[in-house]
Amino acid sequence: MKSAQVTMDTGAHAAALAVKSARVDVVPGYPITPQTSIMEAIAAMVENDELHARFIPVEGEHSSMAAAVSASAAGARVFTATSANGLLYMHEVLHMASGGRLPVVMCNVNRGIFAPWTLWADHQDSMAQRDTGWIQYHCSSNQEVFNTILQAYRVAEQINIPVMVNFDGFAISHCLMPLTLPPQEDIDRFLPPYEPEWRLDPNHPSSFSNVTNAAEYAPFRQMLSEDILAAIPLVKQAAQEYKDITGMWDGDTIDTYRLEDAEVVAIAINSMAAELRLSIDILREQGIKAGLLRPRLFLPFPAEDIISALPQNAQVMVLDRNYNFGHPGGILASELKSMLFGRRNDITVKNRVMGIGGIDLTRRFMAAEIRAMMDE
Amino acid sequence: MTTSIKKLPDTEQVLSGNGACGGCPATMALRIVGKALGSNAIMLLTPSCSVASMGMTPKLAYNWPCINITFATAGSSASGITHALEIMKEKGRLQGELPTVFSWVGDGGTYDIGFQALSAAAERNDNMIFFCYNNEAYSNTGVQRSGATPRGSFTTTTPTGKRQPKKNMALLMLEHNIPYVATATVAYPGDLYDKVVKAKNIPGMKYIEILAPCYLGWQFDMPETVQMSRMAVRNGAWLLWEAENGKIDFNNPSSQIISGKKKAEPVNEYVMKQGRFNRLLKGSDAEQRIAEIQGDIDHQIAFMRERAKITI
Numbered sequence A: 001m002k003s004a005q006v007t008m009d010t011g012a013h014a015a016a017l018a019v020k021s022a023r024v025d026v027v028p029g030y031p032i033t034p035q036t037s038i039m040e041a042i043a044a045m046v047e048n049d050e051l052h053a054r055f056i057p058v059e060g061e062h063s064s065m066a067a068a069v070s071a072s073a074a075g076a077r078v079f080t081a082t083s084a085n086g087l088l089y090m091h092e093v094l095h096m097a098s099g100g101r102l103p104v105v106m107c108n109v110n111r112g113i114f115a116p117w118t119l120w121a122d123h124q125d126s127m128a129q130r131d132t133g134w135i136q137y138h139c140s141s142n143q144e145v146f147n148t149i150l151q152a153y154r155v156a157e158q159i160n161i162p163v164m165v166n167f168d169g170f171a172i173s174h175c176l177m178p179l180t181l182p183p184q185e186d187i188d189r190f191l192p193p194y195e196p197e198w199r200l201d202p203n204h205p206s207s208f209s210n211v212t213n214a215a216e217y218a219p220f221r222q223m224l225s226e227d228i229l230a231a232i233p234l235v236k237q238a239a240q241e242y243k244d245i246t247g248m249w250d251g252d253t254i255d256t257y258r259l260e261d262a263e264v265v266a267i268a269i270n271s272m273a274a275e276l277r278l279s280i281d282i283l284r285e286q287g288i289k290a291g292l293l294r295p296r297l298f299l300p301f302p303a304e305d306i307i308s309a310l311p312q313n314a315q316v317m318v319l320d321r322n323y324n325f326g327h328p329g330g331i332l333a334s335e336l337k338s339m340l341f342g343r344r345n346d347i348t349v350k351n352r353v354m355g356i357g358g359i360d361l362t363r364r365f366m367a368a369e370i371r372a373m374m375d376e
Numbered sequence B: 001m002t003t004s005i006k007k008l009p010d011t012e013q014v015l016s017g018n019g020a021c022g023g024c025p026a027t028m029a030l031r032i033v034g035k036a037l038g039s040n041a042i043m044l045l046t047p048s049c050s051v052a053s054m055g056m057t058p059k060l061a062y063n064w065p066c067i068n069i070t071f072a073t074a075g076s077s078a079s080g081i082t083h084a085l086e087i088m089k090e091k092g093r094l095q096g097e098l099p100t101v102f103s104w105v106g107d108g109g110t111y112d113i114g115f116q117a118l119s120a121a122a123e124r125n126d127n128m129i130f131f132c133y134n135n136e137a138y139s140n141t142g143v144q145r146s147g148a149t150p151r152g153s154f155t156t157t158t159p160t161g162k163r164q165p166k167k168n169m170a171l172l173m174l175e176h177n178i179p180y181v182a183t184a185t186v187a188y189p190g191d192l193y194d195k196v197v198k199a200k201n202i203p204g205m206k207y208i209e210i211l212a213p214c215y216l217g218w219q220f221d222m223p224e225t226v227q228m229s230r231m232a233v234r235n236g237a238w239l240l241w242e243a244e245n246g247k248i249d250f251n252n253p254s255s256q257i258i259s260g261k262k263k264a265e266p267v268n269e270y271v272m273k274q275g276r277f278n279r280l281l282k283g284s285d286a287e288q289r290i291a292e293i294q295g296d297i298d299h300q301i302a303f304m305r306e307r308a309k310i311t312i
Helices: A011-021 A036-047 A061-073 A084-099 A142-159 A184-190 A214-229 A231-246 A271-285 A303-309 A331-340 A363-374 B025-037 B071-090 B108-112 B115-123 B169-174 B189-200 B222-234 B254-259 B268-273 B275-282 B286-307
Strands: A005-009 A026-029 A054-057 A079-082 A105-110 A135-138 A163-168 A177-181 A254-257 A264-267 A290-295 A297-299 A315-320 A348-353 B041-045 B066-068 B100-106 B128-134 B180-185 B205-211 B241-244 B247-250
Touching: A005 A011, A011 A036, A011 A105, A011 A142, A011 A163, A011 A177, A026 A036, A026 A061, A026 A079, A026 B071, A036 A054, A036 A079, A054 B071, A061 A079, A061 A084, A061 B071, A061 B115, A079 A084, A084 A214, A105 A142, A135 A142, A142 A163, A142 A177, A142 A184, A142 A231, A163 A271, A184 A231, A214 A231, A254 A271, A254 A303, A264 A271, A264 A363, A271 A290, A271 A363, A290 A303, A303 A331, A315 A331, A315 A363, A331 A348, A348 A363, B025 B100, B025 B128, B025 B189, B025 B205, B025 B222, B041 B071, B071 B100, B071 B108, B071 B115, B071 B128, B100 B108, B108 B115, B108 B128, B115 B128, B115 B205, B128 B189, B169 B180, B169 B205, B180 B189, B180 B222, B189 B205, B189 B241, B222 B268, B247 B254, B247 B286, B254 B286, B268 B275, B268 B286, B275 B286
Parallel strands: A026 A054, A079 A105, A105 A163, A135 A163, A264 A290, A264 A315, A315 A348, B041 B066, B041 B100, B100 B128, B128 B205, B180 B205
Antiparallel strands: A005 A177, A135 A297, A254 A290, B180 B241, B241 B247
């Protein structure tokens, strides 16, 4: 049996390697910083015959998602990637993928959105797609990007819902970290070939996203809403089976650190959550019983898992890298509060927005922020 | 020799009982296209008359798998399907002859909102046939102006008649260096049939534009669809041509107009017959505005005559 290969690689390249390992068929792509490196890597793999797939160099992200949706409807396993305004430009077609129940998997490399112009990370882009009916994962390491893309295909194809795998621009996409690549036969065991229940097939003419009346439209939407919630056990199962086969674990719907006896719980997603582990250590050294809860899954929001993981009477500090315009603070805090309401009245929630447009979030800075929030 | 209408196959891909208006030129054209394509095809549509009339979910009046895709993306969506089919065949997951992938899109989805994705699919020379059924307005939403609406035409967004000429979309597609471009219209079904058969057997990007006189938008009597289509060709408002690998050939009767063997009929009767134009006659500047319509047609005939001479 072949053993795993250990290398040093960027998050963007880890994503491309996962696409190769998933034996993806069609990849439409369009450049946008900081995602571009993923597309460049995949285009090279296709041209060098390392990946037997079609790369379609489309003229924009709207077309990128349209080609992905249509290739998926034709029965192919598809992938694409984008960032920031590219994701916003796709918005209409994101609904087409989820409403059409097509298991497209996409990476969004998080970046602040225009205007004004920024190249650096925050989470406004993916959070703004909250209501598109996509499952959203958020990753905090290069290895997790690789692992999550494979888990995303498992979940998407089981439930026919598209999945967005998010990770931060530059901090993850462009930084080298150790990366373990499991043997291909292990990945093939985890992720079997895609066999669609339905595809565009001249032997079985049928319409896709044709006109409906309300009596048909409403059940389609209700099924989508219910099935997104039903993804939670599948996400857990995928994480567990991936661990059983590869030995690697990033958490399932959530990931925790020093949480069990915590009195102060920091909640954050993506790369800042990796740095937050170090902040937790600082706070512990200062005598504060701090812990971390990182939602790996943002949509569906893993409410029950968070409710059962939070220690009694915890002070929760939500660190948002986005704004919830029209409300004070960020979107993650808002989701959390609405979920806790009436369920865990012992919990207090405080919230700060930070790291917008790539402002550096160091362990000391975040530890100090949490201390300051405790005094509020 | 153009195939006679009597020699077209009996097989139908447009099934009886669809929701199109009586005298609908798009449905008439699709019926002929279906005879040429056969059943081994995948159809892409964008929200338009041909979707609104194909039957409510789950019923379907077309004998193909049909995907109704976002308005702007007929070109890129067809690329997604054609690449998916080809790679699945390469990997052994599909057997036999691959289906023809074709888009069936109105002038709005071609000239306007769909232009970018179409242009890019053409530049990539992806394997598909892109049909534009051109009724010279957004008929499905109640007749608004598009880039295909001719000068002088009334629509609900050009309430005093459009002031700009239409663009020459088929020629723009030719300038993408694609292997096949053709124009057609419903009054010449054999010509349309032959062009589709030809396109079906050419790999890469093919563009076929079909003038589709819409009685609702053009405001003529429902039974006169074919007559209006024929008049448009005879007066040169619509030129029948095809281009294989960039060389333009005009088809009868447009070829006779271009060569000068036959004079194009004056546009007056065409204008008088259509409510969308004949409202111009009520204005004090009627003569000048009809002269503008005639001028646009004369210019296009002269321009295409010269353009066809470029064969390098």
